[in-house]
Amino acid sequence: MLDIEYIREEFPITKKRFQVYGSTEPKNLIYLDHGASTHPCSTVLNKYIDFIKNYYSNVHRGKHYLSMIATELFERVYDTIFKFINASKPDNAIVLTANTTSALDMTAWLMKDYEGITLVSLMEHHSNDLPHRHRGEVLHFGVNKDGTLDMHDLEHKLAKHKVKLVAVTAASNVTGSINDIHKIAELAHKHGARILVDAAQILAHKQIDVKPNNDPGHIDFLAAAGHKAYAPFGSAFLFGPREVLDRVQPYTPGGGTVLFVSEHDYIYASSPDRHQGGTPNIAGAIALAESLNFLSAAGLDNVRQHEVELTEYALSRLKDVPEINILGDIPAGSRLGVITFNIGELSNGLVADILNHEAAIATRNGRFCAHPYLSFLLGRSDSEEIIERLRRGEKFDIGGAVRISFGIFNTETEVDDVIENLKMIANRKWKAMYDDDSAYFDCKGVQLSAS
Numbered sequence: 365m366l367d368i369e370y371i372r373e374e375f376p377i378t379k380k381r382f383q384v385y386g387s388t389e390p391k392n393l394i395y396l397d398h399g400a401s402t403h404p405c406s407t408v409l410n411k412y413i414d415f416i417k418n419y420y421s422n423v424h425r426g427k428h429y430l431s432m433i434a435t436e437l438f439e440r441v442y443d444t445i446f447k448f449i450n451a452s453k454p455d456n457a458i459v460l461t462a463n464t465t466s467a468l469d470m471t472a473w474l475m476k477d478y479e480g481i482t483l484v485s486l487m488e489h490h491s492n493d494l495p496h497r498h499r500g501e502v503l504h505f506g507v508n509k510d511g512t513l514d515m516h517d518l519e520h521k522l523a524k525h526k527v528k529l530v531a532v533t534a535a536s537n538v539t540g541s542i543n544d545i546h547k548i549a550e551l552a553h554k555h556g557a558r559i560l561v562d563a564a565q566i567l568a569h570k571q572i573d574v575k576p577n578n579d580p581g582h583i584d585f586l587a588a589a590g591h592k593a594y595a596p597f598g599s600a601f602l603f604g605p606r607e608v609l610d611r612v613q614p615y616t617p618g619g620g621t622v623l624f625v626s627e628h629d630y631i632y633a634s635s636p637d638r639h640q641g642g643t644p645n646i647a648g649a650i651a652l653a654e655s656l657n658f659l660s661a662a663g664l665d666n667v668r669q670h671e672v673e674l675t676e677y678a679l680s681r682l683k684d685v686p687e688i689n690i691l692g693d694i695p696a697g698s699r700l701g702v703i704t705f706n707i708g709e710l711s712n713g714l715v716a717d718i719l720n721h722e723a724a725i726a727t728r729n730g731r732f733c734a735h736p737y738l739s740f741l742l743g744r745s746d747s748e749e750i751i752e753r754l755r756r757g758e759k760f761d762i763g764g765a766v767r768i769s770f771g772i773f774n775t776e777t778e779v780d781d782v783i784e785n786l787k788m789i790a791n792r793k794w795k796a797m798y799d800d801d802s803a804y805f806d807c808k809g810v811q812l813s814a815s
Contacts, residue, residue, distance in 0.1 A: 365666055365669070365670075366662060366663075366666045366667065366669075366670045366772070368670075368773065368775060371662070371772055371773050372773045372775075374405040374406050374407060374658075374773075375403055375405050375406070375773050376403075376406065376409075377393065377395060377403040378392075378393075378395075378773055379392075380392070380393040381393065381724070382724040384721060384722050384723060384724050385721050385722050385795055385796045386722060386795040386796070391723065391724040392724065393724050393726060394723070394724060394725045394726065394774075394778045394781055394782065395726045395771070395774075396725060396726055396727050396768040396769060396770065396774065396778075396782065397726045397727060397728050397767075397769060398568075398592070398701075398769045398770060398771035398774075399537050399565065399592075399700075399702050399728060399732075399767060399769030400728050400769070401591045401592060401597070402568060402591065402592055402593060402594045402595075402771055403594065404594055404595055404596055404651065404655070405594050405655075405658060407654060407658050408594060408595055408596075408651050408654045408655045408658060409651075411650060411651060411654040412596060412647055412648075412650065412651040412654070415434070415437065415646070415647050415650050415651075416647055419433045419434050419437065420434070420647075421433070421434040422434065422643055422646070423435040423438045423439075423644070423646055424620070434646060437646075437650050438644070438646050438649060438650065440653060441460070441649045441650060441652065441653040442458050442636070444653035444656050444657060445458050445601055445603070445652075445653070445656065446458060448572070448656045448659075448660065449563075449572045449573070449574050449586060449603060450572070450573040450574060450575070451574045451603055452576060452577065455577050455605060455606055455607070456577070456603060456604065456605055456606060457603075457604065457605075457606050457609050457634075457635035457636045458601050458602070458603050458636060459601065459602045459604070459609070459635060459636040459639045459640060460599065460600070460601050460636065460640060460644055460645070460649050461587075461600045461601060461602055462598055462599070462600060462645065463589050463591075463598070463600045464491060464562065464564040464587050464588060464589040464592075464600050465491040465495075466600065467587035467588075467589075467600050467601060467602035468491050468492050468495055468531075468560070468562060468587050468602075469491075469495035470602055470615045470639060471495075471529075471531075471560050471585045471587065471602060471604065472495040472496045472498070472499040472500075473495075473499060473612070473615055474604070474608050474609065474612055474615075475499070475500075475528055475529050475558070475608070476499040476500055477612070478528040478529075479526060479528060480525070480526040480527050480528030480529075480557070481500065481501040481502065481503050481525055481526065481527055481528065482496040482499075482500060482501070482502050482503075482527070482528065482529045482530075482531055483502075483503055483504070483505055483518065483521055483522065483525075483527050483529070483530045483531065483557070484496055484502050484503070484504050484505075484531045484532075485504065485505055485507070485513055485518075485531070485532045485533065485543075486504050486505065486506050486507050486736050486737055486740060487507055487511075487513065487533060487536045487538070487539075487541070487734065487737040488531065488532070488533055488562065488734065488737070489533065489537055489562060489564070489732075489733050489734050490733045490734065490735070491562070491733065492531050492532075492533060492560070492562040493531070493736075496529070496531055503521060503525060504736070505517045505518040505521050507737065507740060509693075510692060510693040510694060511536070511538075511539045511541055511691065511692030511693065511694055511741060512541050512692075512694065512698075513532070513541070513543055513548075515544075515547070515548075515551075518530070518548065518551060519551055522551055522552065522554075522555040522557065523555065527552070527555060527556075527557040528557055528558065529552075529557055529558050529559070529560055530548060530551075530552040530557055530558070530559045530560070531559075531560045531562070532545065532548055532559065532560070532561060532562070533561070533562040533563075533564075533565065534561050534562065534563045534565065534566040534572070535565045535566040535569070535570075535699070535700045535702075536565070536692075536699075536700075536702070536734070536737070537564075537565050537702065537732055537733075537734060537769075538691065538692070538702070538704050538732050538734050538737055538738065538741070538765075538767070539691060539692030539694055539699060539702065539704060539741070540565075540675075540692075540694065540699035540700035540701065540702030540703070540769075541692060541694050541698065541699050542566070542570070542698055542699060542700060545559070545561050545583060546575065546581030546583075547581070549575075549580070549581045549582060549583055549584075550580045550581050553580055553582075554580075558584040558585065558608075559583060559584050559585065560584065560585040560586075560587070561583050561585065561586045561587070562587055562588075563586050563587060563588040564587070564588050564589055564592050565592065565700060565702075566588075566700065567588040567589075567592060567593045568592060568593035568594060568655075568659055568667070568771075568772070569664075569667060569668060569671060569700050569701070570664060570667075570668050570700075571664045571665070571668075572586070574586055574603060577605070583603075584604065584605060584608075585602065585603065585604045585605075586602070586603040586604075587600065587601070587602050587603075588600060588601060589601075590648065590651065590652035590655055593652070593655050593656065593659065594655045594658060594659070594771075594772070595648070595651045595652040595654070595655035596647075596648055596651050597648070598645045598648040599645050599648030599649045599651065599652040600652075601652075606634070606635055609635035609636075609638065609639065610634050610635050610638060613632065614632060614638050614639050614641055615639045615641070616639070616641035616642065617632075617641055618641035618642050619641065619642055619643075620633075620637055620640055620641060620642065620643075621633055621637060621638055621639070621640070621641045662772065667772055670772070671700065671701040671770055672696050672697055672701075673696075674701055674770050674774060674775075674776065674779065675696040675699065675700075675701045675703070675770065676696040677776050677779055678701075678703060678768070678770075678779045678782075678783075679696060679703065681779060681780070681783045682703070682705070682783065682786070684783060684787065685707065685783060685786045685787055685790050686707075686708075686787070686790040686791065687707050687708035687790050688705055688706075688707055688786070688790070689705055689706045689707070689708075690703060690704070690705045691704045691705060691706075691738075691741040691742070691765055692704070692741060700769075701769060701770030701771075701774075702767065702768075702769045702770075703767070703768050703769075704732075704741075704765045704766065704767040704768075705765060705766055705767075706765050706766065707766075707786065707789060707790050708790070710789065711761065712729040712730065712763075712764045712765050712766045713729055713730075713761075713764075714798055715729065715766045715786075715789055716728070716729035716766050717798055718785075718789050718794045718796075718798070719766075719782075719785055719786075719789075721796055722785070722794060722795055722796060723781065723782075723785045725781070725782055725785060727766055727767060727768050728766075728767045728769070729764060729765065729766045729767065730764040730765075731762065731763075731764045731765075732764075732765075732767060735747070738763075738764060738765065741765075742763060742765070744763065750762055768782065
């Protein structure tokens with residue numbers, strides 16, 4: 365079980381306060397945007413700052429103390445990630461990247477010359493869809509009415525088409541729906557395809573096991589980023605098989621990717637160096653490893669239990685909010701702590717604005733870089749019309765929803781605060797005046813300020 369008081373003390377952001385409209389006292393920030401980015405804890409920040417202050421140096425080839433220490437810390441990052449996802453080294457490699465998007469695009473690059481199409485689920489974040497469209501032919505497999513993956517559609521299309529890669533998220537950033545990635549891997553391998561898992565959302569919430577390479581449920585490629593796992597921005601990774609990583613030219617040729625260069629020829633290094641052109645984000649990588657160590661120490665089973673309990677509580681309390689429409693009918697035990705909703709016909713931007721300006725509640729709104737999935741969940745069939753109108757230069761509301769996403773330090777008390785404010789919004793009793801895009805205050809209003 366998590367010690368929430370200790371956990372909250374670990375995160376400086378839990379002490380942040382903002383002046384909100386209608387109150388003379390600053391209000392504690394309630395951060396419910398973990399699906400977008402998480403905040404580093406003190407343990408991670410201290411490791412990051414310590415490196416910057418005391419060991420800042422480039423890695424590899426340097427023979428002075430700073431470079432040797434930096435190299436040692438950097439090389440440990442690979443070991444930490446391998447251990448965290450229960451992966452084996454000999455036949456696999458981990459390439460450090462800037463973000464999940466670059467790791468997913470690298471996979472599309474690695475697989476572009478293989479025969480076949482890429483099957484992409486309809487619930488994917490654009491980062492696990494558009495790179496594949498740019499690299500070759502893509503076919504989507506669908507979702508069920510409740511927002512979960514349509515496994516029958518996946519199996520049907522695997523049998524019907526020559527598929528080289530199945531691209532799927534481990535958990536949706538919209539509904540939180542957790543996918544059975546090992547079952548999907550078994551289906552993909554049965555039909556001669558590989559699987560790419562976008563693990564960005566699940567990395568900090570549930571134990572990942574890529575399984576041995578000879579296991580039918582083995583995950584061939586897995587991508588994730590530190591900024592969704594309590595590390596700073598700018599560091600991510602791709603796990604994948606060496607046989608694929610080392611058969612193509614570097615993703616970004618340049619310094620560090622070669623063994624030797626002559627005037628007329630060159631020989632590239634093996635992975636991961638092969639695909640890590642230029643100076644890496646050394647401090648970010650070290651912080652990423654520290655965040656994974658922090659999560660391991662907390663216990664991912666404990667993290668998961670806390671999240672399920674919090675999500676169950678939130679789902680039960682949300683029933684008290686008039687006109688609430690939750691997207692996806694997925695029980696707490698089968699989803700991450702992600703809940704996306706609308707209140708009646710109110711604009712999602714308006715709801716998010718009011719929560720922020722009047723209660724210091726941080727949410728996310730819009731379409732969450734998952735437009736096809738949102739259109740399906742909203743029951744809208746006007747996607748092509750929207751594209752045509754946008755091409756004509758029209759400016760209009762494309763619709764969307766509001767998302768709350770829980771992290772390791774959120775509490776039931778915070779959920780209660782959210783529910784009361786959502787009731788206020790549903791009853792149209794907000795205090796400030798709002799335009800179409802953002803809040804504004806009258807001359808007697810209190811302007812926002814940080815404290």
